[in-house]
Amino acid sequence: MATPHQTGKFYGPGGLWKSKKKQNEAAVPESPFRNDEKFDVEHVSNTSLDPTDASQPARRRREAPPLVRDLAPEERARLEKVLVKKVDLRLLPMLILMYLMNYLDRNNIAAARLAGLEDELGLTGTQYLTCVSILFVGYILMQVPSNLFMNKIGKPSLYLPTCMVVWGVISAATAAAESFGGLVAIRFFLGFVEAAYFPGCLFLLSSWYTRKELGFRTAILYSGSLMSGAFSGLITAGITGGMDGKQGLRAWRWLFIIEGVITIAIAFVAYFILPDFPRTTTWLTENERQLAVWRLDEDIGEDDWTGSQNQTFWHGMKLAFQDIKMWNLMVLLFCFVASGTVTNLFPTIVGTLGYSNINSLLLTVPPYVLGVITTFLNSWHADRTGERYFHITLPLYFAVIAFIIAAATIKTAPRYLAMMLMIPGVYTGYVVALAWISNTLPRPPAKRAAALAAINAVSNASSIYASYMYPKSAGPRYVVAMSVNCVTAFIAIVAATVLRFTLVHLNKKLDRGEVVEGAVAVGEAVPGEAARKGFRFVL
Numbered sequence: 001m002a003t004p005h006q007t008g009k010f011y012g013p014g015g016l017w018k019s020k021k022k023q024n025e026a027a028v029p030e031s032p033f034r035n036d037e038k039f040d041v042e043h044v045s046n047t048s049l050d051p052t053d054a055s056q057p058a059r060r061r062r063e064a065p066p067l068v069r070d071l072a073p074e075e076r077a078r079l080e081k082v083l084v085k086k087v088d089l090r091l092l093p094m095l096i097l098m099y100l101m102n103y104l105d106r107n108n109i110a111a112a113r114l115a116g117l118e119d120e121l122g123l124t125g126t127q128y129l130t131c132v133s134i135l136f137v138g139y140i141l142m143q144v145p146s147n148l149f150m151n152k153i154g155k156p157s158l159y160l161p162t163c164m165v166v167w168g169v170i171s172a173a174t175a176a177a178e179s180f181g182g183l184v185a186i187r188f189f190l191g192f193v194e195a196a197y198f199p200g201c202l203f204l205l206s207s208w209y210t211r212k213e214l215g216f217r218t219a220i221l222y223s224g225s226l227m228s229g230a231f232s233g234l235i236t237a238g239i240t241g242g243m244d245g246k247q248g249l250r251a252w253r254w255l256f257i258i259e260g261v262i263t264i265a266i267a268f269v270a271y272f273i274l275p276d277f278p279r280t281t282t283w284l285t286e287n288e289r290q291l292a293v294w295r296l297d298e299d300i301g302e303d304d305w306t307g308s309q310n311q312t313f314w315h316g317m318k319l320a321f322q323d324i325k326m327w328n329l330m331v332l333l334f335c336f337v338a339s340g341t342v343t344n345l346f347p348t349i350v351g352t353l354g355y356s357n358i359n360s361l362l363l364t365v366p367p368y369v370l371g372v373i374t375t376f377l378n379s380w381h382a383d384r385t386g387e388r389y390f391h392i393t394l395p396l397y398f399a400v401i402a403f404i405i406a407a408a409t410i411k412t413a414p415r416y417l418a419m420m421l422m423i424p425g426v427y428t429g430y431v432v433a434l435a436w437i438s439n440t441l442p443r444p445p446a447k448r449a450a451a452l453a454a455i456n457a458v459s460n461a462s463s464i465y466a467s468y469m470y471p472k473s474a475g476p477r478y479v480v481a482m483s484v485n486c487v488t489a490f491i492a493i494v495a496a497t498v499l500r501f502t503l504v505h506l507n508k509k510l511d512r513g514e515v516v517e518g519a520v521a522v523g524e525a526v527p528g529e530a531a532r533k534g535f536r537f538v539l
Helices: 022-026 072-115 117-121 127-153 154-176 180-194 197-206 210-242 251-270 287-301 313-322 324-351 356-365 365-385 387-409 412-440 443-459 460-467 479-511 528-532
Strands: 009-011 018-021 042-045 057-064
Touching: 057 324, 072 127, 072 154, 072 180, 072 197, 072 210, 072 251, 072 287, 072 324, 072 356, 117 180, 127 154, 127 180, 127 197, 127 313, 127 443, 127 460, 154 180, 154 197, 154 287, 154 443, 180 460, 197 210, 197 412, 197 443, 210 251, 210 324, 210 356, 210 365, 210 412, 313 443, 324 356, 324 412, 324 460, 356 365, 365 387, 365 412, 365 528, 387 412, 387 479, 412 479, 460 479
Parallel strands: none
Antiparallel strands: 009 018, 042 057
């Protein structure tokens, strides 16, 4: 068996292969890459997962493109910092705006209830709750096909804004609803189209940022939904106080019209701002494009999106569904969202405090503001430390306490304290869990797209039944709903614990130089190149 000294090769800093002798470097054919050519260059090497095992077959090893390889470390660090800042400024503000409207258009029916929707349409019994729930049926059905389709065409800059235009039109059309049946139909199709956005955004972020950068960027994205909760109360309070009866329309109709028009306007701006994937984004220079692709390759050890011809629907789904880690993550995210369904009817819950409709809407704002602050701080620290488990589970303990308080008392002060803790308790850890998906199932992109969409779809299934746990007759304590939320928050803690033990076990196998395969990481979940470069799962 050949040794590293015999082959002249050894592990250098960062786990990259180095050559001990110049003649070994000369043995590798020089890259034919030029500035105007594609840079997905690969060379054949006799190195393998075990550098001492000469019996293993030859493997293909990628090398950095020339414009990156020739950079001094200090210059590369400077250019990478400039690149990330450029992508941040171009990508994140628009995604936040789009997600704010996505969440606002989806959940404004809760605020519309206080603005007269239920009374004017004559909704009785559980009809209003059915209108809330039906959206998530369409939302679930479309997520996996949508994400796989976006990955296939490779044009998120066209796909996501187009979906936004359509859901903006549907949202505005809610103002024309005259009956229970009409509102149900509109809500179903709204969910069907809105399904494209959130998993598509998660996939787009994971196509641009390394694992250590992804958690905080996911938090920035999700801040759009938390801010929408705050803005929804403020906007509805303003419309209810100033536009009720204008042009013969009730305030809730103006709410859908105004928010739908704003959604369409933002979508048209997004056509000119959103990027595609690193290889196909035209507003990057050639140097920036090479660096954007290579730094992701270096982080994981496998190239990401290379072209639509390499992305297959069924292969990505098969890889995702064969990986047990995806099912563990699915349980974790399902329980997170199940606990967070309290936000679907949050204005109704706050309304049980006994204040006027406008004051109740205003009281929904502080919990969301606190949620934004704690989410940013927690995600920033999670990325800074490279830790995920405790940043996910510790906030959930506060959620458990909040749900217990809400179910145990009818006193105003403790109940509002519980409401203040519910949203931060759930969503502070939730955004870190979202980043954990891409950290744990990084490549290939078709698998990551399928996993993100499938997990998000299944997790939102809880929203179908959750609305029925909040009938007006169950207020003010909502004992059943708060008890279920408490249990699902605890199960989320258990699921995160199981996943951490699984990843620790896999990392120990990688430390021993073993190939991680089979039921735990099937096929391309941990590619050989990644293991050779020192890939480890984020805990």
